[in-house]
Amino acid sequence: MNREEALKSIAGMAGAALLPSYSNAMDATPKKRNINHSVCQWCYDDLPLEILCEAARDMGIASIDLLRADQWGMAAQYGLTCAMAYASPIGLTRGFNDVSLHETLLKDYTRDIPKAADAGLKNVICFSGNANGLTREQGLENCARGLEPVLKVAARYNITVCMELLNSKVDHKDYQCDHTAWGVALCEKTGSPNFKLLYDIYHMQIMEGDVIATIRANANYIAHYHTGGVPGRNEIDERQELYYPAIMRAIVATGFKGYVAQEFIPSQPDKLASLRAAIRICDV
Numbered sequence: 490m491n492r493e494e495a496l497k498s499i500a501g502m503a504g505a506a507l508l509p510s511y512s513n514a515m516d517a518t519p520k521k522r523n524i525n526h527s528v529c530q531w532c533y534d535d536l537p538l539e540i541l542c543e544a545a546r547d548m549g550i551a552s553i554d555l556l557r558a559d560q561w562g563m564a565a566q567y568g569l570t571c572a573m574a575y576a577s578p579i580g581l582t583r584g585f586n587d588v589s590l591h592e593t594l595l596k597d598y599t600r601d602i603p604k605a606a607d608a609g610l611k612n613v614i615c616f617s618g619n620a621n622g623l624t625r626e627q628g629l630e631n632c633a634r635g636l637e638p639v640l641k642v643a644a645r646y647n648i649t650v651c652m653e654l655l656n657s658k659v660d661h662k663d664y665q666c667d668h669t670a671w672g673v674a675l676c677e678k679t680g681s682p683n684f685k686l687l688y689d690i691y692h693m694q695i696m697e698g699d700v701i702a703t704i705r706a707n708a709n710y711i712a713h714y715h716t717g718g719v720p721g722r723n724e725i726d727e728r729q730e731l732y733y734p735a736i737m738r739a740i741v742a743t744g745f746k747g748y749v750a751q752e753f754i755p756s757q758p759d760k761l762a763s764l765r766a767a768i769r770i771c772d773v
Contacts, residue, residue: 527552527750542567572748576601576613584618606646617666656692691717708743715752
């Protein structure tokens, strides 16, 4: 065996050594219950929603994320909630930093926030939109102005409006709320307990790293978490760079009582097995 062959053999053995822990995870269901589990529907949009709901329930998942108002009832039929709901059909590239959308957004959120409360939901998602030439300060000012009347509605119904942190480096070019510090600045500018952040671990690892320290420092501003493997946004197992058990333990240590939603795009043929594995990995 020459050097090249030896290295290939060692690499093969190392890869094989990783597989049992992942395989074992696929056969497990959460036992510790320190994390409230959710899953994002769009990652499984080739499955009928009722199939995903049934599978989620059987895995110990309590929520399906990112459902529209007309889908909340389906989740409820399976004993599930929607821990992060849509309240407007406007996409993430156009959001509260666009003053021309403020009237439409207010109408959308005024319509769906009461529905969310009636359905027993707690959080609805919102987006900054792309910067489109706006400075950081202009974007903050526009978002705060547009959010002000929406947050008054949210306060009446005990709903939290959560702006998602997304990366502008790989997936969402020019998205304005692309750093935790900017999101925190907006939380402080609104001054409302009904406005918080959706901290997407995948996106923030790409933009700024230092995930655990950032979570610890900004826990009071975070109402919800999303996962994803880096790079590639696939499974959160040993094949990517983040160590999710440590991240989950850090989240639990902050006293967080909300939900962590799996938002990776399964790369394996059995998507539900990948989901089951992710739930077990996050069971800390």
